[in-house]
Amino acid sequence: MSVRVENLTVSYLRHPAVHHASGSFAEAEATAIFGPNGAGKSTLLKTMIGALKPDSGHVNLGPFKRKDIAYLPQQSEIDRTLPVSVHDLVATGLWHQTGVFGKVGRKQRAKIQEALQAVGLVDFAERPISALSTGQFQRVLFARILLQDAPLILLDEPFNAVDAKTTYDLLELVRRWRDEGRTVIAVLHDYEQVRAYFPYTLLLAREIVAWGKTELVLTDLNLRRAAETAAHWHERAPVCRVDEEAV
Amino acid sequence: MTHLYDLLISPFIEFAFMRRALAGCLALALGSGPVGLFLVMRRMSLMGDAMSHAVLPGAAVGFMVAGLSLPAMSLGGFVAGVLVALLAGLATRFTTVKEDASFAAFYLLSLAVGVLLVSRNGSNVDLIHILFGSVLAVDDAALLLVSGVASFSLVVLAIIYRPLVLESLDPVFLRAVGGKGGIWHLAFLMLVVLNLVAGFQALGTLMAVGLMMLPAITARLWVPSIGRMLAFSVGLAFVCGIGGLLLSYHFELPSGPAIILLAGLFYLLSLFVAPLGGALPRYIRARHLES
Numbered sequence: 001m002s003v004r005v006e007n008l009t010v011s012y013l014r015h016p017a018v019h020h021a022s023g024s025f026a027e028a029e030a031t032a033i034f035g036p037n038g039a040g041k042s043t044l045l046k047t048m049i050g051a052l053k054p055d056s057g058h059v060n061l062g063p064f065k066r067k068d069i070a071y072l073p074q075q076s077e078i079d080r081t082l083p084v085s086v087h088d089l090v091a092t093g094l095w096h097q098t099g100v101f102g103k104v105g106r107k108q109r110a111k112i113q114e115a116l117q118a119v120g121l122v123d124f125a126e127r128p129i130s131a132l133s134t135g136q137f138q139r140v141l142f143a144r145i146l147l148q149d150a151p152l153i154l155l156d157e158p159f160n161a162v163d164a165k166t167t168y169d170l171l172e173l174v175r176r177w178r179d180e181g182r183t184v185i186a187v188l189h190d191y192e193q194v195r196a197y198f199p200y201t202l203l204l205a206r207e208i209v210a211w212g213k214t215e216l217v218l219t220d221l222n223l224r225r226a227a228e229t230a231a232h233w234h235e236r237a238p239v240c241r242v243d244e245e246a247v
Numbered sequence: 248m249t250h251l252y253d254l255l256i257s258p259f260i261e262f263a264f265m266r267r268a269l270a271g272c273l274a275l276a277l278g279s280g281p282v283g284l285f286l287v288m289r290r291m292s293l294m295g296d297a298m299s300h301a302v303l304p305g306a307a308v309g310f311m312v313a314g315l316s317l318p319a320m321s322l323g324g325f326v327a328g329v330l331v332a333l334l335a336g337l338a339t340r341f342t343t344v345k346e347d348a349s350f351a352a353f354y355l356l357s358l359a360v361g362v363l364l365v366s367r368n369g370s371n372v373d374l375i376h377i378l379f380g381s382v383l384a385v386d387d388a389a390l391l392l393v394s395g396v397a398s399f400s401l402v403v404l405a406i407i408y409r410p411l412v413l414e415s416l417d418p419v420f421l422r423a424v425g426g427k428g429g430i431w432h433l434a435f436l437m438l439v440v441l442n443l444v445a446g447f448q449a450l451g452t453l454m455a456v457g458l459m460m461l462p463a464i465t466a467r468l469w470v471p472s473i474g475r476m477l478a479f480s481v482g483l484a485f486v487c488g489i490g491g492l493l494l495s496y497h498f499e500l501p502s503g504p505a506i507i508l509l510a511g512l513f514y515l516l517s518l519f520v521a522p523l524g525g526a527l528p529r530y531i532r533a534r535h536l537e538s
Contacts, residue, residue, distance in 0.1 A: 049423040071423040078417045082288055083473055092413055095424045100409055128471060 272488025
């Protein structure tokens with residue numbers, strides 16, 4: 001029992017971004033989702049949190065419920081011009097405790113401080129989020145995930161445009177989460193990061209190219225196949241008949 | 248001293264209509280200020296304008312049914328405004344049309360219906376009254392409406408504050424933790440319509456938007472946090488209300504434009520001198536800190 005995708009197809013304007021994908025994520029392990037741009041990696045994560053509806057098939061969260069997921073969106077989805085402090089943004093990680101009305105009391109404040117400490121931003125609590133660099137902001141988002149204390153953690157391109165030191169610090173957090181028995185699924189673009197920190201990999205190029213132990217998945221042959229699949233997407237593709245044939 | 252008293256205080260002591268207008272301005276400031284601030288933060292600054300046009304046909308229908316009756320025109324305006332908000336919201340949700348485009352389309356439709364109704368069934372004088380209103384002619388019923396709407400707005404905003412901010416800040420996260428962004432958004436749009444309808448007897452549909460937006464936009468130039476911006480925009484709206492009333496009393500100007508022009512003047516001034524976002528402080532830099 002773990003998180004499984006079952007014959008999952010998700011499309012934009014009838015063009016599938018994820019196409020008849022099936023498989024399961026290793027539980028209490030770290031899995032990287034790897035693949036070319038437009039391969040459906042973010043789409044898969046968004047379907048898992050319920051923000052996108054599949055055309056067919058579904059995501060089975062297994063032992064987890066929706067509220068067991070901590071999700072790190074791509075930075076471009078957050079409006080950083082809003083006058084919100086680092087402290088308040090991290091505090092949104094307590095949503096399941098506080099809800100719409102709940103109070104953020106002394107105990108919660110201590111936890112927020114602890115999370116900021118863990119990402120090395122303890123002096124930044126009262127800064128506005130608009131004054132942070134990309135790397136600092138990513139640390140803030142990781143602090144929020146720490147606060148969510150979730151057993152299933154989904155990260156969408158967490159290290160884009162983030163410097164080496166920050167990437168290293170945050171990857172160490174990923175290792176810590178793994179050691180704590182959490183399931184981590186991250187969309188990544190860097191082989192070395194995947195090899196060093198993610199024992200499992202899903203190689204996605206709209207369809208699943210390979211899925212399993214990282215050293216068996218990230219082979220030259222598989223990567224070439226992923227690149228080729230990516231190069232063969234058509235504007236006037238015919239209607240897919242896979243589901244009918246299966247019946 | 249007596250001169251200052253004559254200038255600032257005695258108009259309100261001597262005349263009941265000035266006191267009523269003052270109370271109306273306070274209520275409008277309390278309701279419209281915060282709503283305007285959320286419009287600015289959600290990058291919907293022009294939405295208030297769109298909605299103010301959208302309420303026109305409803306007000307016109309109210310006028311046709313019941314004459315120059317405030318309850319009928321307000322109710323009509325509210326229904327028309329909410330209808331446009333709902334239709335635009337639905338169109339955004341179920342088609343690929345973006346929200347701003349969708350609102351533009353529906354408010355224009357609504358405006359055209361409104362102008363058609365007014366020109367067939369009313370005189371120009373009525374149209375001008377709907378568009379420009381008069382805060383000096385506010386009666387008890389209008390005052391009740393304005394203060395009722397302000398109270399209701401503040402309570403609703405207090406309730407939806409957290410999800411509304413989170414929905415502007417990080418909508419995908421809100422969805423991921425199971426929050427329904429759409430409901431809060433819709434509740435907020437209703438508040439926008441309500442406040443425009445409330446402002447419309449006092450200031451007219453067009454001027455009501457001014458009191459909603461100008462103080463809110465100015466607030467962002469002066470103070471850094473949402474809480475302080477809320478206080479700032481309410482305070483500024485009220486100050487402009489008082490100032491505008493006094494200007495209109497002493498110089499015999501129409502009150503609505505006087506209030507909005509004062510707010511506009513403050514905005515123009517802030518563009519230069521406001522410490523946080525103004526032009527001058529960005530050039531004349533204070534010496535930087537050590538770290």
